[in-house]
Amino acid sequence: MQLRFATVLSAEEYVRRKAxxxxxxxxxxxHPEGGCGFCKNGTYRRKTPEGTKIARWYCSLGHQTFSLLPDCLSARLPGTLQEVESVMEEVERSPSQEDAVERIRLDILLPGALRWARRRILPIRSALTMLIRLMPFLFSSCEPTLSSFRCALCVxxxxxxxxxxxxxxxxxxPPPLGFGSRPGSKKMKKNRFQHKTGTDPPL
Ligand SMILES: [Zn+2]
Structure with missing residues (x-):
């Protein structure tokens, strides 16, 4: 299970400081009450950014690992959230997705570049749509676009x-923003708006 490591560090700083x-x-x-053999379980490496490691724990009773992903890194995608954001921004600014990816991915053919971009764009749009409904006090006037959320948050x-x-x-x-299931998966449809109040992260 992935959990949030709250940090304002950029990916470069995270690696440099071995944060x-x-x-x-x-x-x-x-098992917040303990007694389950919960312990630190070293780290695992991510390929990008180079040198990145993620801290990990293990619960032996629940046979479950927990990793703390810093706010700068994408979940279940290589690289950083800022990189994902740059792709989406380019697409939002462009007349079409084809037009945007032809400028971003010069190294691969168009169909592959489109798949690559859509793996980023679609789940982010889905996450923004969910947040508008889950947090209307902040985002009720937003469109599911980065530019609209940027205006709302002033960042x-x-x-x-x-x-x-x-x-x-x-x-x-959904990832790469959240730690849930990908859009369209069965689990995602079932859990979409079933957030329970309680501990953060949810148990
Ligand atoms: Zn446990």
Whole structure:
């Protein structure tokens, strides 16, 4: 299970400071009362940005690992949320997705470039649509676009900021923003708006 490591560090700073060493998870998220053999379980590496490691814990009773993903990094995609945001921004500014990806991905053919871009754009749009409904007090006047959310939040980069604002909903929001299921998956349809109040992260 992925959990949020709240940090304002950029991906470069995270790697340079080896900030995974500062990540803390005092209690098992499934058994806060303890007694389940919950312990630190080292780190795992991510390919990009180079040198990235993610802190990990393990609950032996629940046979479950927990990793603390910093706010700067994408969930279940390589790289950073800022990189995802740049792709989406280019698409929002362009007359068509084809036009945008032809400028972003010069290294691969158009069909592959479109698939690559849509793996980023579609789940982010889905997450923004969910946030408008889940957090109407902040986003009721927003469209599911980055430019609209940027205006509402008055920030340069929206996605890392949404890890903070949407912190209670990360387990149901799709990756790369959240830690839930991908849009269209069975699990996603079932859980979409079934957020329960309670601990953060949800148990
Ligand atoms: Zn446990």
């Amino acid at each position: 995974w060493k500062e990540a803390k998870l005092d209690n098992c998220p499934i 340069s980069y929206v996605l890392p900021e949404l890890r903070q604002h949407g912190g209670s909903f990360l387990q149901i929001l």
